[in-house]
Amino acid sequence: MKTQLYSFWRSSAAFRVRIALNLKGLEYEVIPVHLVRQGGEQTSPEYANKNPNRLVPLYTDGNYTIHQSLAIIEYLEETQPSPPLLPRLPIDRAWVRAIAMDIAIEIHPLSNLRVLRYLIKKLGISMEAKDVWYQHWMALGLESLEKQLSSDSRVGRFACGAQPGLIDICLVPQLFNALSAKMDMKAYPTLMRIFAECMTLPAFIDASWEKQIDAEGSNPFIPPKE
Amino acid sequence: MKTQLYSFWRSSAAFRVRIALNLKGLEYEVIPVHLVRQGGEQTSPEYANKNPNRLVPLYTDGNYTIHQSLAIIEYLEETQPSPPLLPRLPIDRAWVRAIAMDIAIEIHPLSNLRVLRYLIKKLGISMEAKDVWYQHWMALGLESLEKQLSSDSRVGRFACGAQPGLIDICLVPQLFNALSAKMDMKAYPTLMRIFAECMTLPAFIDASWEKQIDAEGSNPFIPPKE
Numbered sequence: 001m002k003t004q005l006y007s008f009w010r011s012s013a014a015f016r017v018r019i020a021l022n023l024k025g026l027e028y029e030v031i032p033v034h035l036v037r038q039g040g041e042q043t044s045p046e047y048a049n050k051n052p053n054r055l056v057p058l059y060t061d062g063n064y065t066i067h068q069s070l071a072i073i074e075y076l077e078e079t080q081p082s083p084p085l086l087p088r089l090p091i092d093r094a095w096v097r098a099i100a101m102d103i104a105i106e107i108h109p110l111s112n113l114r115v116l117r118y119l120i121k122k123l124g125i126s127m128e129a130k131d132v133w134y135q136h137w138m139a140l141g142l143e144s145l146e147k148q149l150s151s152d153s154r155v156g157r158f159a160c161g162a163q164p165g166l167i168d169i170c171l172v173p174q175l176f177n178a179l180s181a182k183m184d185m186k187a188y189p190t191l192m193r194i195f196a197e198c199m200t201l202p203a204f205i206d207a208s209w210e211k212q213i214d215a216e217g218s219n220p221f222i223p224p225k226e
Numbered sequence: 227m228k229t230q231l232y233s234f235w236r237s238s239a240a241f242r243v244r245i246a247l248n249l250k251g252l253e254y255e256v257i258p259v260h261l262v263r264q265g266g267e268q269t270s271p272e273y274a275n276k277n278p279n280r281l282v283p284l285y286t287d288g289n290y291t292i293h294q295s296l297a298i299i300e301y302l303e304e305t306q307p308s309p310p311l312l313p314r315l316p317i318d319r320a321w322v323r324a325i326a327m328d329i330a331i332e333i334h335p336l337s338n339l340r341v342l343r344y345l346i347k348k349l350g351i352s353m354e355a356k357d358v359w360y361q362h363w364m365a366l367g368l369e370s371l372e373k374q375l376s377s378d379s380r381v382g383r384f385a386c387g388a389q390p391g392l393i394d395i396c397l398v399p400q401l402f403n404a405l406s407a408k409m410d411m412k413a414y415p416t417l418m419r420i421f422a423e424c425m426t427l428p429a430f431i432d433a434s435w436e437k438q439i440d441a442e443g444s445n446p447f448i449p450p451k452e
Contacts, residue, residue: 053328054370066321068327074323078319090301091301093301094301098293098297102279105294105296105334115336119349133344143278147278
């Protein structure tokens with residue numbers, strides 16, 4: 001069976017896996033799961049049976065299913081090592097994983113759709129207060145990322161060296177969200193430089209919002225003029 | 227230099243690393259970082275310089291520092307492979323990592339101290355609404371974990387087989403939080419069985435709240451009567 005990825009065009013976690021699969025040169029079929037329509041297709045009993053977390057992405061090769069974007073990417077790295085998405089030395093791998101997790105753990109879960117829904121529907125906060133919440137956690141996280149990536153000798157054309165890898169895979173979808181929320185990105189020149197480098201590569205372009213079969217909008221990124 | 231761990235007795239993420247270090251039989255010195263006193267020692271410029279995320283844990287061996295609990299644990303696994311905290315086969319490793327991330331990504335960030343503070347101080351929600359929030363995300367996550375761990379043949383005495391590993395390392399601190407919040411745990415018999423197994427081992431006991439040099443309270447777990 002062909003590899004399948006349950007995905008939603010705007011899901012950052014699914015976006016990460018799409019980039020990783022593209023960088024590895026692996027073929028896959030996208031199965032769209034609409035996270036918004038009718039309360040979210042991910043909450044259907046049929047999907048919850050496949051993934052008890054009721055989240056995307058979900059990866060399957062016919063024999064196995066794997067959820068959690070970073071677990072899928074580590075699996076791809078172990079089973080299809082070339083090209084590598086992690087550096088070779090344990091200390092460098094730890095640095096890359098830590099920064100990827102700064103995005104996946106400290107920023108992304110707080111701006112997840114179901115969390116924003118809870119804030120509005122259960123806590124009754126205004127749309128303005130919801131936007132302030134969203135931008136607060138995003139800015140706090142991006143500030144830490146900018147500090148780490150602007151001062152480390154491992155940073156090259158991409159976040160770790162001359163080839164794209166796990167940090168870039170997590171960074172680009174997060175910056176799509178920031179740009180879509182029209183955040184002021186002036187304070188993050190290193191992040192935006194890496195982002196622009198990534199967005200020259202087909203692996204990132206083809207994984208982006210507007211290239212998805214379930215896309216309902218276009219990419220928020222407009223490349224800087226030369 | 228001796229290995230050091232910047233830690234707070236009640237921090238779930240620091241608790242994970244303490245268990246992992248204990249399971250690996252590694253010596254380490256705990257440097258307490260008080261997350262509550264005076265707005266949190268982790269926000270001091272001195273600490274933020276070490277860890278721009280202003281969170282614990284932070285691991286250092288004198289040459290390098292690593293943040294993010296799961297990145298530290300992967301580093302320990304790569305540099306001190308015995309005893310292993312992950313299974314051998316890539317698909318099993320993916321399953322273990324995914325469940326560990328279900329805890330670290332889907333449950334824990336939403337009940338982080340700084341998030342609860344924001345809800346109360348910035349959004350002005352009541353203590354009752356804060357408790358409902360806390361228990362909502364915890365219950366959603368534990369329900370998914372119970373479903374996954376009650377129906378998988380990999381589960382043994384511990385979450386994956388006969389030896390404690392990464393899932394147990396993430397599960398126990400999360401259940402300390404649930405028990406401390408006096409949640410009803412009847413719906414999670416598999417989780418509680420694994421928890422009780424773990425809490426017979428010195429590696430888990432010695433990493434627990436009341437054994438920390440900065441402890442201000444005791445463990446919320448009372449073992450079931452035989």
